[in-house]
Amino acid sequence: MAGDxxxxxxxxxxxxxxxxxxxxxxxxxxxxxxxWMWFIFPQISGLGTSAMAEKYAIRSAEEATAYLADPILSSRLLRCVEAILSVNGRSAHEILGSxxxxxxxxxMTLFAAISDHGSPFHQVIKHFYQGKFDERTMEILSASTD
Structure with a gap:
């Protein structure tokens, strides 16, 4: 069972x-x-190639769902999302660098893909990325459900 x-x-x-x-x-x-980027804002597996990126990669939509179901991880992620959304007049690049x-x-694409429309993750995509999801993340998620 997935829950196990x-x-x-x-x-x-x-x-x-x-x-x-x-x-x-x-x-x-x-x-x-x-x-701290790798473990505060984790990405889907297949994007990063560094040891840190691989260690903290989320391997599936199911794992991302489990991440959001964890009370500590969910709370921390949402607080960080709220914090970045509260920054006025700065781009994601200005806040985080490249x-x-x-x-x-x-x-945010990963977590938006498993969340209801209008979630804080969607808000970050809309606010900082003109509503455009990360294409590679969407491709990986789509391939894993085929």
């Missing part, structure tokens, strides 16, 4: 412990200055 699968989501919680509050402060300030601005689009 262990996605090892603790890897995200373990990585976030100790840096989550700093990440949240940086987002609220409108400028990312430290390294390539993290692209990683945010990929992450």
């Amino acid at each position: 699968i262990d996605y090892k989501l603790h890897r995200f919680i373990d990585a976030q412990n100790g840096v989550y509050e700093q990440a949240l402060l940086e987002l609220k300030a409108g400028r990312k200055t430290s390294h 390539p993290d601005d692209f990683k945010l689009c990929s992450s």
Whole structure:
């Protein structure tokens, strides 16, 4: 059963412990200055090739759903999304730099794809990316459901 699968989501919680509050402060300030993107805004597997990108990749829509079902991970992700949406007058590139601005689009595309329209993830896509989802993320998700 899908509910019995262990996605090892603790890897995200373990990585976030100790840096989550700093990440949240940086987002609220409108400028990312430290390294936490992989495990704060995870992407679908198949995009990044670094060891960190692979370790913190989400492997399926089902794993992303489990991530959002986890009360700690969901709360932290939503607080970070709210923080970045609260920054006025700055682009994702100005807040996160490159390539993290692209990683945010990929992450928000992943979570928007499994969420109701109008979710905070959709709001990030609309606000920072003119409503355009990350094409590669959508291709990977589509291929995994074929």
